[in-house]
Amino acid sequence: MPELRKDPIVGRWVIISTERGKRPSDFSGTLKRKTESKLCPFCPGNESATPPEILAFRPNSSEPNRPGWTLRVISNKYPALRIEGDLNREGVGIFDKMNGVGAHEVIIETPEHEKDLVDISPKQMEDVIWAYLNRCIDLKKDRRFRYILIFKNQGEAAGASLEHSHSQLIATPIVPKRVIEEIEGAGKYYGYKERCVFCDMVKQEIADNERVVIKNSSYISFEPFAPRFPFETWILPIKHSPAFEDTKKEDIPLLASILQETLKRLAKALNNPPYNYILHTSPIDGYATQEYHWHIEIMPKLTRVAGFEWGTGFYINPTTPEDAANYLKEIEISTPDKIPSLKS
């Protein structure tokens, strides 16, 4: 019997329909392996093919916009939003429009064309988190922006247009609809219970121990109760933390390690699937501090969103999160020794 499940945050119902069920091996990994790096604008030596760098980690203090970097942040050459100008909201008859003001940046996570996030060193993964934090803190100063979204598209089927591993960041002049839905949903829960729904979810996941993938002393990685997609995986700080950019220095290695280990498990279980991840944090003006809790949502691209999903906003998911968590927990991967990963 299929089961409907409700996401407690935005109120989204999900159909868990195991009769259509798939094991990970039924999903084909469609990620193209890397080929050409000569013409890649994200490769060292081709810095002039991109806009000038906003931030770069250069261990040997090499010159900006030259090789020698280990991580590089640039403006998107084809931005969805532009940094210049004002919002200019206006009406067009019954319709409304405004200018596309915002920031759109690219975080080039490694100089090595053929490496993905699962291949880089723990130190490089920490640098990726450092770069996310650095850019958030800097962009918060621009008074026009109300939200900063960090996201990653890995693989062509997940919307990546360049194969060299990179994340993106968008700063927007309005709080996105999806974030408002989460804050409103979490706010209703808070209004009734006076507790953060994300904190309660983490507590229940730890107690049930049915959907946890891995955890360490500060973070947990689990399959949500009502996932939209097979192997959808969330990472949250265990303690209440509204804003990502308030992450403490000592937690960065733990966050880098849980994110990388979760990605490694997904890559191994699903044969390098294309995926998206997004980082949801509080809006810049700092409201929703009691009820909101920042998190990462990882969404492997294994199924197609079709008419039913578009028409209803419901998602049909052929894999239970309990099964997915089991697969991911049992996968053998190589992990560095230095950070203890307390498998639940």
Add this chain to the structure above:
Amino acid sequence: MPELRKDPIVGRWVIISTERGKRPSDFSGTLKRKTESKLCPFCPGNESATPPEILAFRPNSSEPNRPGWTLRVISNKYPALRIEGDLNREGVGIFDKMNGVGAHEVIIETPEHEKDLVDISPKQMEDVIWAYLNRCIDLKKDRRFRYILIFKNQGEAAGASLEHSHSQLIATPIVPKRVIEEIEGAGKYYGYKERCVFCDMVKQEIADNERVVIKNSSYISFEPFAPRFPFETWILPIKHSPAFEDTKKEDIPLLASILQETLKRLAKALNNPPYNYILHTSPIDGYATQEYHWHIEIMPKLTRVAGFEWGTGFYINPTTPEDAANYLKEIEISTPDKIPSLKS
């Protein structure tokens, strides 16, 4: 300069970013052409491979579940929802779940394996609309259902698992989130203006005449002001009509013809793209009669939904609806003479 546009119904913001702009020829049609019909469960002669028929049009009064039909409706063999049982809502700690009760039917639109909706005769297209209406009216009698969604996935990339042309219908025990969002958005507009937002939209589209594709005496086909996807096209009754199932007999040929002609224009302009369409109508219990207006949303599958869309609920659309409407209007297609299509 990219432009943000707000859908007046659900409040969804869309980024119109023409610098990433694409002409229709840049989008590759990825629809696989039809091959095997011997093993197709939807082909005449293979009726026993499907659940028994719920409805069939048999011009020569042939026996049920045998060849001789021109259109056939069956239960989905792998239903997302099941017709038996009760809802049984219950809590699991802080989470909520309920049984997946509902109906999930398949409308096989033609016996001919190699034909799509753009290839069938006007009479067959009318039969498709008749079948939609018939099933809606029948399923409304089941008191457990609160909503009926008709939708179509055409082409593998749009989620079609069988290539023989078919639509689907799902009856759900709760009103879907996307429909509630539309009704709430339309309700806010009605509360302020005391007019239906869809009616106002149709009036403005006719007056502006910038985004209209085609219209006839009862229906209009246009690109919405804030489309999520390139060449997203909506079809609405011109007069206020909350519920699809109240469509008058004399309007059926007009609806069949505008839907088929719109699909033909999209197929020709975009080289047979994969697409989804959905039909949004009022919930079964008939609320929202003043503010809601049924409609079809056609969404060609030309771009990928990626991290940005998942994270924000905003969509990045590389084609303006004005450009898309122009392409579609100018395309030469063959249309039957008998139904006058008043090009706007």
